[in-house]
Amino acid sequence: MARCDQGYLCHICGEEVKRLDQSLLYLRYVIGWITVEQLTQQPEAHLGCTPSVAQFIVAEEFATPDLGEEPAAKRFLDPEFRQAREALLTAGYQRLRYLQKHRRQMPIAQYPLSAATPSE
Numbered sequence: 267m268a269r270c271d272q273g274y275l276c277h278i279c280g281e282e283v284k285r286l287d288q289s290l291l292y293l294r295y296v297i298g299w300i301t302v303e304q305l306t307q308q309p310e311a312h313l314g315c316t317p318s319v320a321q322f323i324v325a326e327e328f329a330t331p332d333l334g335e336e337p338a339a340k341r342f343l344d345p346e347f348r349q350a351r352e353a354l355l356t357a358g359y360q361r362l363r364y365l366q367k368h369r370r371q372m373p374i375a376q377y378p379l380s381a382a383t384p385s386e
């Protein structure tokens with residue numbers, strides 16, 4: 267992670283992704299969807315620019331997008347699948363908020379939820 271102090275650019279809006287809790291890549295990393303190697307290989311995006319993913323984040327601090335009648339809207343999903351996905355992505359988002367505060371003390375290998383200490 268040689269470039270870790272410089273944010274990556276969002277491939278949708280072109281702006282820098284400045285915070286961990288705005289990062290689609292880091293969200294996918296902390297929930298185990300991508301490996302640490304893929305963090306530097308896949309396109310970055312703001313969570314706010316990727317509503318099909320962000321719609322599953324249900325948190326006070328997050329403006330959850332509503333996809334309305336779009337085919338990708340979560341209302342069209344099987345309720346159990348939808349709930350499981352909301353639980354996972356919301357937990358991932360809370361993890362990112364925690365990491366945003368504590369990133370300097372934590373190695374990147376400790377970022378994923380699966381590496382989280384039970385006391386947290």
Ligand SMILES: [Zn+2]
Pocket residue numbers: 276277278279280281311312314315
């Ligand atoms: Zn963006």
